[in-house]
Amino acid sequence: MSMKVLVPVKRVIDFNIKPRVKADGMGVETAGVKMSMNPFDEIAVEEAVRLKEKGVATEIVAVSIGVQQSQDTLRTALAMGADRAILVLTDVAVEPLGVAKVLKALVAKESPDLVILGKQAIDDDMNATGQMLAGLLGWAQGTFASRIEIADGRAAVTREIDGGLETVSLALPAIVTADLRLNEPRYASLPNIMKARKKPLETLAPADLGVDVTPRLTIVSVAEPPARKAGVKVASAEDLVARLRNEAKVI
Amino acid sequence: MTVLVFLDHESGTIRQASRSAVTAALELGKSAGDVHALVTGDAAVADAAAKIPGIAKVLRAAGAAVAHELAEPLAALIADLAPSYSHIVAAAGATGKNVLPRAAALLDVQPIPDVVSIIDAETFVRPIYAGSALATVKSADAYKVVTVRASSFDPAPAEGGSAVVEQVTVPDGSALSEFVSIELSKSERPELESARVIVSGGRGLQNQENFKLLDPLADRLGAAIGASRAAVDAGFVPNDYQVGQTGKIVAPDLYIAIGISGAIQHLAGMKDSKVIVAINKDPEAPIFQVADYGLVADLFEVLPQLEAALG
Numbered sequence: 014m015s016m017k018v019l020v021p022v023k024r025v026i027d028f029n030i031k032p033r034v035k036a037d038g039m040g041v042e043t044a045g046v047k048m049s050m051n052p053f054d055e056i057a058v059e060e061a062v063r064l065k066e067k068g069v070a071t072e073i074v075a076v077s078i079g080v081q082q083s084q085d086t087l088r089t090a091l092a093m094g095a096d097r098a099i100l101v102l103t104d105v106a107v108e109p110l111g112v113a114k115v116l117k118a119l120v121a122k123e124s125p126d127l128v129i130l131g132k133q134a135i136d137d138d139m140n141a142t143g144q145m146l147a148g149l150l151g152w153a154q155g156t157f158a159s160r161i162e163i164a165d166g167r168a169a170v171t172r173e174i175d176g177g178l179e180t181v182s183l184a185l186p187a188i189v190t191a192d193l194r195l196n197e198p199r200y201a202s203l204p205n206i207m208k209a210r211k212k213p214l215e216t217l218a219p220a221d222l223g224v225d226v227t228p229r230l231t232i233v234s235v236a237e238p239p240a241r242k243a244g245v246k247v248a249s250a251e252d253l254v255a256r257l258r259n260e261a262k263v264i
Numbered sequence: 265m266t267v268l269v270f271l272d273h274e275s276g277t278i279r280q281a282s283r284s285a286v287t288a289a290l291e292l293g294k295s296a297g298d299v300h301a302l303v304t305g306d307a308a309v310a311d312a313a314a315k316i317p318g319i320a321k322v323l324r325a326a327g328a329a330v331a332h333e334l335a336e337p338l339a340a341l342i343a344d345l346a347p348s349y350s351h352i353v354a355a356a357g358a359t360g361k362n363v364l365p366r367a368a369a370l371l372d373v374q375p376i377p378d379v380v381s382i383i384d385a386e387t388f389v390r391p392i393y394a395g396s397a398l399a400t401v402k403s404a405d406a407y408k409v410v411t412v413r414a415s416s417f418d419p420a421p422a423e424g425g426s427a428v429v430e431q432v433t434v435p436d437g438s439a440l441s442e443f444v445s446i447e448l449s450k451s452e453r454p455e456l457e458s459a460r461v462i463v464s465g466g467r468g469l470q471n472q473e474n475f476k477l478l479d480p481l482a483d484r485l486g487a488a489i490g491a492s493r494a495a496v497d498a499g500f501v502p503n504d505y506q507v508g509q510t511g512k513i514v515a516p517d518l519y520i521a522i523g524i525s526g527a528i529q530h531l532a533g534m535k536d537s538k539v540i541v542a543i544n545k546d547p548e549a550p551i552f553q554v555a556d557y558g559l560v561a562d563l564f565e566v567l568p569q570l571e572a573a574l575g
Contacts, residue, residue: 031528032393041397109365110374135509138392139377141365144335148369153440154335156362159503169444173503174358175457175512176274180444181334187441193493193510194503229374233387233400241535244556250569253541253559261539261556263461263518264485264574 015071016163018061019125020095021116022054022077024086025136032136038234041136050086053131055093056191059198060161061129062094069163072096074123078107078115078226084214091209092201098214103226109137111219111226113145118222120150125186127168132157132190143190153183159194265350265385266297269319270342272333272359273309274448280458281355281414283316283422288412289353290318290420291382301427302345304330304338310429317425323432330434332443333359339366340435346371346407350385356411356513357457364409373405378513380416394509394532414457415515415536449502451489456507459488461518464507464534465500466492468523468544468563475500477567478522484574490514490534492524508533523563526551 026032027049032041050058064070075090077083078101087098101115120128133140147154155161155170159178162169168183173192183189201209219226247253257264269289271282286299293299298320301313310324323345329337342352342363352367354360356378368375380398381389387402388410456462463482469475475495482489490512491505507514509532519537524530526542526549534540535554542555545562552558559566 032396034397041393108374110369113369136393138394140361141375141377144362144365145369148339148366154366157358175504177448177502177504179446182442182444184440229405230376230401230403233402235397235399238395238398241554244558246558246560250566251573253557254570254573256557257518263539
């Protein structure tokens with residue numbers, strides 16, 4: 014069986030950077046800020062590469078939707094082991110609904126058997142795109158996956174839920190979204206980074222796919238959350254307990 | 265304008281987080297209309313939902329197709345029901361996050377996840393960038409599909425209401441997905457999301473054995489036990505203990521962080537706690553920047569002292 018895997022990846026502010034709200038209160042400062050692949054998407058790419066190494070997947074196509082610099086994110090995916098890449102170029106900050114529609118069009122073009130996404134992007138924290146793509150395609154979904162087993166034309170996915178873990182069996186083709194515990198992503202080696210430069214990277218526009226990516230949500234404002242008051246250092250466990258009892262009155 | 269709130273349950277009990285979603289739904293419904301609740305499972309779950317004050321009608325979806333709250337049949341059901349509603353609301357727990365975006369896609373609307381505040385029927389506040397910013401967004405969609413952060417809304421009371429219960433038909437189940445098994449962490453302690461006090465451990469605990477050192481303190485305070493991602497990844501505790509951007513979001517009266525450095529991803533999950541205590545031997549640990557009370561000390565020495573001081 015030949016199995017193609019599609020892996021959408023997003024370019025976001027690096028997870029180590031503390032974002033700053035812009036002076037105009039309409040967004041977060043991204044100019045001159047270090048950008049990286051969304052950590053959950055690294056996990057998704059790693060899982061696809063592992064499926065290929067196990068002989069389950071035959072081809073991995075990485076896709077990204079965004080500005081020209083998203084090419085760097087795709088090159089990272091190629092250096093990790095993806096075979097080729099597609100950039101859907103747009104300056105619009107596309108919402109999960111728009112992304113899911115673009116991905117649906119790419120699924121129609123590429124006919125993958127599995128799409129692995131990160132469970133959420135660490136910038137918009139939406140946790141929606143995988144579920145929405147599954148809904149638009151009418152495919153099964155295995156969200157917040159910490160384990161994936163492909164066998165007999167189905168995917169057994171262990172999911173992280175509120176009280177523990179749940180396993181579901183999905184008919185293929187299917188959508189899986191990766192949780193942190195799915196795997197430990199590899200670092201791309203220098204030779205693989207060099208090789209990735211030669212791998213194919215196709216660029217399309219949303220209009221080429223017949224998709225309208227106009228946002229449905231209007232940003233009214235973006236603000237800093239209220240800051241917490243500076244606290245005090247206490248000298249001992251006794252001091253701490255006394256203050257929690259008498260001052261804060263929480264015990 | 266009628267609001268539909270989906271209530272998820274575990275082992276036949278409606279989650280407290282879902283009662284917080286009821287509070288948000290009532291806030292949306294107060295200007296105009298009724299609030300209806302959708303539940304799956306047996307009659308007892310529907311009866312429990314009917315007793316929540318403010319709910320006018322409970323829709324009970326029964327049958328094998330929705331027994332395990334799988335996203336595929338449940339989202340199809342919600343999309344079928346949607347034309348009678350202006351808002352579809354659920355708690356932003358694992359089930360709500362799994363089901364509602366799929367339902368939104370079927371309705372061709374952009375969902376609004378993890379809402380912490382309702383401005384009006386179209387305008388909502390939600391945290392972005394691990395809570396480093398609060399975005400106020402206005403939706404122009406025909407349906408507002410919203411998940412709400414439970415810690416931002418008080419849970420509605422469990423008793424006092426008397427809603428009518430109505431059976432709803434679940435769309436033909438497809439063979440897309442099947443439930444295989446569930447493995448729940450067993451604990452006598454309060455649920456993390458609803459605990460008044462949380463004792464949370466991090467990498468500083470060093471191993472699984474040491475993590476148990478938190479038990480007597482948690483017992484003494486009637487607290488739930490939480491963990492940082494580092495502690496979960498190192499295998500000290502199961503993943504459902506994780507507090508943070510990708511784990512649970514909590515806001516207890518008292519949060520005691522022990523051996524946790526305080527990465528922004530962890531702070532995202534607990535910085536709305538009323539009182540934060542940090543115990544860490546590194547005086548430069550970022551957790552001290554949000555802690556109301558900080559104790560710079562070796563946790564292994566402090567834990568027995570704390571128990572002694574609590575008496």
